[in-house]
Structure formats: C-alpha cells, structure tokens
Amino acid sequence: MKSWKKLFITCVAAVQFITVIPIVAAEGNTTTTDNKQVTSEITQEGSSSIQGEVDGGTDTDQDTDEVKGTVDENGNNNANSTSNSGIGAGDAGKDVLVLIANSNLMYQDGTEYKSPQPITVKKGVSYIALRSLVERFGLQVNYDSKTKETIIASGDKELRYKVGSSNYRVNGKATQMSGASYMQEGTFMVPITSAMQAFEMPYQWDNKTKRITIELSAPPIAKFSVNEKEIFAKQTPVTVTNESKSPRGLQIVEEEWTGLQDYYEDPGVYTVSLRVRDERGEWSAPYSVTITVLKPNEPPVANFQTEKTTYKMGEYIRYQDASTDDDDVADLKREWTNNKPAFFEPGNHTVTLKVTDKYGLSSEISQTITVTSETLYTFDEFNKVYTPVGEVYPHDGSTVLGLKLLKPEFSENNRTLYRSNSPENVKNNGILYQDNVAGGARIFLHHINKKSNNLQLYIVVKNISDDPANFTVEHSGLAGPSPYPQQTGKMASVRYFESFEKNDKATEMQLKPNETKVVIPELNQRPLKPDDTYTLYADFYGSTTLEYTVVALDADKDVLTELPNLQPLATDEHIRGTYINADRNFTVREEVGKGERLVFADKINDKDLTGTDMLTYQDMVNKGNYGVLYRVKLEKVAPHTLIAFNSRGGSYSGAMLVNGQTVNTPNHGLISGVDEASVVYRTGDYEEKVEILFSPAAGSNLPVNLLFLPMPKPRS
Structure with missing residues (x-):
C-alpha cells in the first residue's frame, strides 16, 4: 500500500x-x-x-x-x-x-x-x-x-x-x-x-x-521567443513574441526587459531576459534566451561568363554562372534577362543576371554579346538540334500531315483492359466497375469526386475460383488527389513508365478461395476532397479467375464492410468497359529519319478497341484507346534524326519510355496544340534501334504523332 x-x-x-x-x-x-x-x-x-x-x-x-x-x-x-x-x-x-x-x-x-x-x-x-x-x-x-x-x-x-x-x-x-x-x-x-x-x-x-x-495564488510566468532565426549585426531588426501568462488568469500589467535591442551593433552572444508583473503586483521569475548575433551579411556578387563575346546567328551560347556569396551560393535566386541560347538577328545583345540571397541582398551584372550577319543554323534547324529532351519547341503543324505516314507491322498481346472512367464525375457511393478475368489485366482509372464530402477510391480483388490464387501487381502509376485532371493524367503516366525504368519489384500476394483483398493501398491513403481527381495505370496478373471491383465510398466508411451492399453506378458521357488484347505492338522495319510520322489513336490507321460494359452488357468503344499500352520497335533510325511528339487533337501532357528512360511529353506545362512539338530522342552519328512504350495520358487529347525528322549535321 x-x-x-x-x-x-x-x-x-x-x-x-x-x-x-x-x-x-x-x-x-x-x-x-x-x-x-x-x-x-x-x-x-x-x-x-x-x-x-x-x-x-x-x-x-x-x-x-x-x-x-x-x-x-x-x-x-x-x-x-x-x-x-x-x-x-x-x-x-x-x-x-x-x-x-x-x-x-x-x-x-x-x-x-x-x-x-x-x-x-x-x-x-x-x-x-x-x-x-x-x-x-x-x-x-x-x-x-x-x-x-x-x-x-x-x-x-x-x-x-x-x-x-x-x-x-x-x-x-x-x-x-x-x-x-x-x-x-x-x-x-x-x-x-x-x-x-x-x-x-x-x-x-x-x-x-x-x-x-x-x-492558491501563483506568480505570473514570463516567457518569450525571438522571431528571427538569424540575426546580423546592424542589419536585422529584432522582434519578440511575448508568451507570458498568469496561471490564475490575471492580467499582465508590466514588462521588464533586459538586454533586448532593436538592432545589435556588434556580432557576439547576448542574453535577453524578461520579468512580468500581474495586476495583483506579483512579479515573475526572470526568463532568459541566449541569441547569437552574426557578422553583417555581405551582398552576393553576380557574375557569368560565355565562351566568347562574338557569335554567328543560330550559334549556341553557353552561359556559365560564376556568381559568389559569403553564404551558400546554391541558395541564390537567379533572374536572367535575354539569355537566349542563340540569337537570329545581327547586332549587339545585352544579357543581364541578377542574384539575390535569402536575406534580400542582391547584385546584378550585364554583358554584351555581338552577333554577326553569318548564319550557322536557322531558327528551325537550331530548335531541332539544341532543344533539350522533354522541352517544347515551335513546329509548323501544317507540315505534319505532309510527312510520310508509316504503316507498322501490327500485333496484339493478351492483356485485358478495365477502363474505369464512367461515371467520371462520381456523385454517389457505389461500384464504378466490376468484371472477372484470369491472367494479365490492366486497370485504367480516372475519376473526379463530385460529392460534397471526402470520397475514397478502392480496387478490391476477390478470388472467385475454387483454387488458391497468386496475385501480382506488375507495374503501376498513381497520381492525385488533385483538382487538375490533366496533371494527374500526366503524373500517373510518368510514374507508370518509371516503374518500368526502375524495374520495381513486383508486389505479390496469395488469395484463398473466396478471399477478398484491397490492392494498390496507395489509392486509398489520401481521400479525394470535392472536385479532386485520381488517375491510375496498373498492370496485374492472376493465376486463376479473379473478380476486380473499383469502388467509390465515403472516406469514413469501411470498404469490405460496405461492399456487399453497394450497387453499380450509372455511367455518364465518359467510357468504361472490358477490352481484350490491350497491348499493341508496332514494328517499323524500314529506315526512318527522312521525314515520317507514326500516328496513334486516329480511329483509321490505329482503330479504337471494342469491348463490353460488363455491368450493363452494352457494346463499348474505347475512344482514344486510353489504357492501351503501345510497344513501338524502330529497327532502323537514321543518324542525326530527331524523334518529336506532336499532338493533333488539342493540348497534351504525358510521358513515354524511350530505350528504358522515362521522357516527359513535355517536361513542364503542356503541348498546347498542333504548332508545338516536344523532343523525345535524337540519334548520333550512327544508325540506331529505338524502342518506345507509350500509353495515352488521361485528360489529354488524341490523336498524336511521333515525328521522325532529319537534323542538320553538326556545324561550327
């Protein structure tokens, strides 16, 4: 006791x-x-x-x-x-x-x-x-x-x-x-x-x-914090937040500071103390904070260099930032003016660099570049040679349809596509799509929460066979939640192809007969707020017949508990359904690089997949072939060939895998239309084989073309 x-x-x-x-x-x-x-x-x-x-x-x-x-x-x-x-x-x-x-x-x-x-x-x-x-x-x-x-x-x-x-x-x-x-x-x-x-x-x-x-009485308690993380002598105004209080709720009527200055003249270590008095006249014990005052901050020094001061029109200019700072030069904010990679008008051109440190001190420098009347590359030639991979350059869209249309050898692989995209605007709890398949499957999912509360999306897999099933998530790319559908479409595409590039280890699990599990847990880690979007590309493999269900459910409910009571949701103007042979192989054996194009999802040369909505048993057409994976093999790409991506149906923002490397189309923003293209790949001095994996990005427009354009040989 x-x-x-x-x-x-x-x-x-x-x-x-x-x-x-x-x-x-x-x-x-x-x-x-x-x-x-x-x-x-x-x-x-x-x-x-x-x-x-x-x-x-x-x-x-x-x-x-x-x-x-x-x-x-x-x-x-x-x-x-x-x-x-x-x-x-x-x-x-x-x-x-x-x-x-x-x-x-x-x-x-x-x-x-x-x-x-x-x-x-x-x-x-x-x-x-x-x-x-x-x-x-x-x-x-x-x-x-x-x-x-x-x-x-x-x-x-x-x-x-x-x-x-x-x-x-x-x-x-x-x-x-x-x-x-x-x-x-x-x-x-x-x-x-x-x-x-x-x-x-x-x-x-x-x-x-x-x-x-x-x-029963208690003295007041003095406390404060210094707001500035770094204090420079003669430069930094010092402010404090007074956090003093009375345990009994009395008013603090007087403050007594020691060692506090608006500015400190010299660097060093200083002690700041505070006492407070409450309305009953009782003083607190002193509270102290030690601050370190640094020597005055010096402004950065802006500087840059070029290889020379005189260039031809269309000659590439490399700018080397040589700015310095007494702190970390990597933290400098850089603002360039007129630092074009090349100039296409003769004369003097002024280039300016302004650098600002994290404390607001700045400096700038300007240099003059002289451009002669001699042309090294035209504007179009220069863009083809020097635009970085993934960046956008101006392209005359009227010339694209005049390029030779390639007719690749065509084959299909046995992969079943579940397109869960209708209702795209989800307004109720329910089943978005459901069907059974054995073997390889791909789910393309793109939904927007149009409810007034948070929503959760789930992919639920059930073994409906009498035998145990091995289930594998082979590749996946998820993006969201975000209020920007085209952005989630792009980032899901990027992450899907990055899973190929990184050769991510497949996720494996076993399902007992009649066992149900939630897969792709990342999908339901963060709820969809109203008007947010989720996009997903995911490849699965099941050793026996599995039932795949895509569910929309209020974020505060349990999906496995609610699933038996959920009903299929009606479609909107978007598309859902089951489509077989969703892997398409395009093989081009002829040499390319003299001005050709390869078209995707134009309904004529590349027809839309047909399938069935297994919730309504209606025949469906997969317009745009969203969720289809194209494997393009180019057997002969000529030396000095630019492979570019051009959208023909409107704006586009996505990605593809080129010789095992993920390439954004484009890196930033979007391709706004037919008069822009983004750089996908360039060959060097020798003929090459190039392999490309591509899948249309949700939220973007089809059809699209790959362009194979000759580049001028290097000039000096």
Missing part, C-alpha cells in the same frame, strides 16, 4: 480539479459561477481526469503512513479537527487552503469550511469532493450536455471530467489520472492531484499535523 502521504497528495490534486463541477451536480444542488448553473444532471455523468500525480509538491516527511481516523455515518470526522490537524481557524495564511486528512474540514485565509464528504482514500488514491475545489479555488464551472463532461476553467486552462473515467482532458488533451472519479452519497469525488497539477498549484504535506497546504 502506498503511504498516506503519497496517496493523500494524489487525492488532493485530483480532487481540486475534478471535484469542482461534478460534486455540485452530484449533490443535487445548484451552484452558480459566472451566471451559469450546474445542476444535479452533471453528476449523473463522468468527468475526465489528469494524468498522474502532481510531482511539484514538497513532502516534509519521507516515511509517512496513511492517516488513521474514524468517520461517522454522516461522513464527518469524529476527531477534534484542531487537535488532529494541529491548526485552528486562524492558522491558515493568506491565499492558502489547508485540507485535513480523513476530515471534511478545510481552512482558507483563516476561515473554516466544511466539505460535503471527507477526504477519502480508495485503492491508495486520495479523493476530495469536487464541489469543495470549485468553491475554494474560485474556478469557473460549466457542463457539456453533449459530451457529459464537467468543465472547470481558470486562466488559459480548461479541464473536463467525466464520472467513472480515469482520464480527463486538459485543453482538449486526454490525460491519465491516478484513479477513476466516482459518486459517493450524491457527491462527485475526484483524485486530489489532478487540479493541482493542471493549474500549477504548489502544495505541501505535513506528516505531523496530517494536513495538506495548497498555495
């Missing part, structure tokens, strides 16, 4: 906090605090409690035993209160509350008060009537009928208790008490230490007199 001293201290602190409100209600009386009434209804419920015992008390005897005494049937201590406690009514000091062990007598500022119940020890924990704490501590009390919590407040602290609970909440944070609150003869009893700990009330236990002395 714990010593009475430790038990009693624990009880006193808990009682102070918990007893304040529940006791009032438990007794069936009405106590008014700040014009609010707490009725006996409060006591029918619990109150939260604070974690642990107060460790701030001072024990005058390390070997105290539990106080002995007798209590009559009315809960009053039979012992003479004065002799038992060793004090009389006038012994208590100002702003001091004295509690007597095993007694219902209390003394505050020399006045005797009686508690509805004596301090009681249960299972080693000391309890006090909550009503006594409310009255003696001068706390604000209220009751939350929704949560069934008694609320006690003082200053910036709010405590919530609940009958029968061993937890209570302090400013919303749940904390463990040393014991559970309870009702005793209509009185709400709480551990004493909880309130003392939360309200930072110092206390002492006197083993000789068997009393607890609690200091």
Whole structure:
C-alpha cells in the first residue's frame, strides 16, 4: 500500500480539479459561477481526469503512513479537527487552503469550511469532493450536455471530467489520472492531484499535523521567443513574441526587459531576459534566451561568363554562372534577362543576371554579346538540334500531315483492359466497375469526386475460383488527389513508365478461395476532397479467375464492410468497359529519319478497341484507346534524326519510355496544340534501334504523332 502521504497528495490534486463541477451536480444542488448553473444532471455523468500525480509538491516527511481516523455515518470526522490537524481557524495564511486528512474540514485565509464528504482514500488514491475545489479555488464551472463532461476553467486552462473515467482532458488533451472519479452519497469525488497539477498549484504535506497546504495564488510566468532565426549585426531588426501568462488568469500589467535591442551593433552572444508583473503586483521569475548575433551579411556578387563575346546567328551560347556569396551560393535566386541560347538577328545583345540571397541582398551584372550577319543554323534547324529532351519547341503543324505516314507491322498481346472512367464525375457511393478475368489485366482509372464530402477510391480483388490464387501487381502509376485532371493524367503516366525504368519489384500476394483483398493501398491513403481527381495505370496478373471491383465510398466508411451492399453506378458521357488484347505492338522495319510520322489513336490507321460494359452488357468503344499500352520497335533510325511528339487533337501532357528512360511529353506545362512539338530522342552519328512504350495520358487529347525528322549535321 502506498503511504498516506503519497496517496493523500494524489487525492488532493485530483480532487481540486475534478471535484469542482461534478460534486455540485452530484449533490443535487445548484451552484452558480459566472451566471451559469450546474445542476444535479452533471453528476449523473463522468468527468475526465489528469494524468498522474502532481510531482511539484514538497513532502516534509519521507516515511509517512496513511492517516488513521474514524468517520461517522454522516461522513464527518469524529476527531477534534484542531487537535488532529494541529491548526485552528486562524492558522491558515493568506491565499492558502489547508485540507485535513480523513476530515471534511478545510481552512482558507483563516476561515473554516466544511466539505460535503471527507477526504477519502480508495485503492491508495486520495479523493476530495469536487464541489469543495470549485468553491475554494474560485474556478469557473460549466457542463457539456453533449459530451457529459464537467468543465472547470481558470486562466488559459480548461479541464473536463467525466464520472467513472480515469482520464480527463486538459485543453482538449486526454490525460491519465491516478484513479477513476466516482459518486459517493450524491457527491462527485475526484483524485486530489489532478487540479493541482493542471493549474500549477504548489502544495505541501505535513506528516505531523496530517494536513495538506495548497498555495492558491501563483506568480505570473514570463516567457518569450525571438522571431528571427538569424540575426546580423546592424542589419536585422529584432522582434519578440511575448508568451507570458498568469496561471490564475490575471492580467499582465508590466514588462521588464533586459538586454533586448532593436538592432545589435556588434556580432557576439547576448542574453535577453524578461520579468512580468500581474495586476495583483506579483512579479515573475526572470526568463532568459541566449541569441547569437552574426557578422553583417555581405551582398552576393553576380557574375557569368560565355565562351566568347562574338557569335554567328543560330550559334549556341553557353552561359556559365560564376556568381559568389559569403553564404551558400546554391541558395541564390537567379533572374536572367535575354539569355537566349542563340540569337537570329545581327547586332549587339545585352544579357543581364541578377542574384539575390535569402536575406534580400542582391547584385546584378550585364554583358554584351555581338552577333554577326553569318548564319550557322536557322531558327528551325537550331530548335531541332539544341532543344533539350522533354522541352517544347515551335513546329509548323501544317507540315505534319505532309510527312510520310508509316504503316507498322501490327500485333496484339493478351492483356485485358478495365477502363474505369464512367461515371467520371462520381456523385454517389457505389461500384464504378466490376468484371472477372484470369491472367494479365490492366486497370485504367480516372475519376473526379463530385460529392460534397471526402470520397475514397478502392480496387478490391476477390478470388472467385475454387483454387488458391497468386496475385501480382506488375507495374503501376498513381497520381492525385488533385483538382487538375490533366496533371494527374500526366503524373500517373510518368510514374507508370518509371516503374518500368526502375524495374520495381513486383508486389505479390496469395488469395484463398473466396478471399477478398484491397490492392494498390496507395489509392486509398489520401481521400479525394470535392472536385479532386485520381488517375491510375496498373498492370496485374492472376493465376486463376479473379473478380476486380473499383469502388467509390465515403472516406469514413469501411470498404469490405460496405461492399456487399453497394450497387453499380450509372455511367455518364465518359467510357468504361472490358477490352481484350490491350497491348499493341508496332514494328517499323524500314529506315526512318527522312521525314515520317507514326500516328496513334486516329480511329483509321490505329482503330479504337471494342469491348463490353460488363455491368450493363452494352457494346463499348474505347475512344482514344486510353489504357492501351503501345510497344513501338524502330529497327532502323537514321543518324542525326530527331524523334518529336506532336499532338493533333488539342493540348497534351504525358510521358513515354524511350530505350528504358522515362521522357516527359513535355517536361513542364503542356503541348498546347498542333504548332508545338516536344523532343523525345535524337540519334548520333550512327544508325540506331529505338524502342518506345507509350500509353495515352488521361485528360489529354488524341490523336498524336511521333515525328521522325532529319537534323542538320553538326556545324561550327
């Protein structure tokens, strides 16, 4: 058994906090605090409690035993209160509350008060009537009928208790008490230490007199923080955020600063201190912060170099940034003006570089480049030679249809495509698409949340065969949630091809007969907010027949619990369905690079897949062939050939895999239309074989072309 001293201290602190409100209600009386009434209804419920015992008390005897005494049937201590406690009514000091062990007598500022119940020890924990704490501590009390919590407040602290609970909440944070609150003869009893700990009330236990002395007053607490992370001598204005407070909610009326300056003249280490005084005239202990003042920040020095100062028209210019800074040069913000990779008009051209450090200091430099009237490359030639891979360059769209149209050898692989894209605008919970397949499958998913609440998307796989199934996620690319459908379409495409490039290890699992599992867990880690979009490309393989289900469900519901009750959703103007042979192989054996094009998804040379909506059994056409994976093999690409990507149906933003490397189409933004192209690949001085994997990006427009254009040979 714990010593009475430790038990009693624990009880006193808990009682102070918990007893304040529940006791009032438990007794069936009405106590008014700040014009609010707490009725006996409060006591029918619990109150939260604070974690642990107060460790701030001072024990005058390390070997105290539990106080002995007798209590009559009315809960009053039979012992003479004065002799038992060793004090009389006038012994208590100002702003001091004295509690007597095993007694219902209390003394505050020399006045005797009686508690509805004596301090009681249960299972080693000391309890006090909550009503006594409310009255003696001068706390604000209220009751939350929704949560069934008694609320006690003082200053910036709010405590919530609940009958029968061993937890209570302090400013919303749940904390463990040393014991559970309870009702005793209509009185709400709480551990004493909880309130003392939360309200930072110092206390002492006197083993000789068997009393607890609690200091109801408390000095203010000084605290502040310096807002600037780095302070430079003579340059940085220093500001502070004053976080001082009074534990009893009193006003702070005076501040006394030491060592605080608006600016510091010299570098070094400085100590800043603060004391505050409350409205009752009591001063806090000083609070200090050490700051380091750095030497004055020097502005960066802008500088750049070119290989020479005179160039031909269309000659590539390399700009080498040679800027310096006394801090980290990598942190400099750089602003170039007129730093074109080439100029196509003769004359003098001024190029400027401005650099700014993270503290706002800057410098700039300008240099003049002279361009002669001699032409090295025309504007079109230069773009074909020097535009970086993935970047966009201007291209005359009217010339594209005049290029030779390639007729590749065509074959298909057995891959079943599930296109889950209708309803694209999801307005209800339900099944977006569902079908059965054995072997290779691909899910192309593109949906927008049009509900007013958060939505979650799931892919659920069920083994509907009588045999165990091996299930594998071979490749996948997911993007979202985002309010920009074309962006999620691009990034899902990028990540899908990156899974090929990185040769990511396949995810494998086993499914027992009739077992159901959620796959691609990344899809349901973040809910779709209203108007957000998710896009997914994923390749699967099942060793036996599996049922694939795409589900839309409110984010606060469990998909496996709700799935048996969900119904298929009606389609909108978009497309869903099951399509076989969704891997297409294009092989071009003739030499390319003299001005050819290869078209995708134009409905004539590359026809749309046909399939079935297995939820309605309607015939479907996969317009645009979204979700189809094209494998393009170019057996002979001539030396100095530019392979470019050109959209014919409108804006486009996606990716492809070129000789094992992911290439964005384009790197930034989008290809706006027929008069732009992005660079996919360039051959060097020799003929090459090139292999390309491509799948139309969701949110973008079809058809598209790959262009095979001759580049001029290198010139100097």
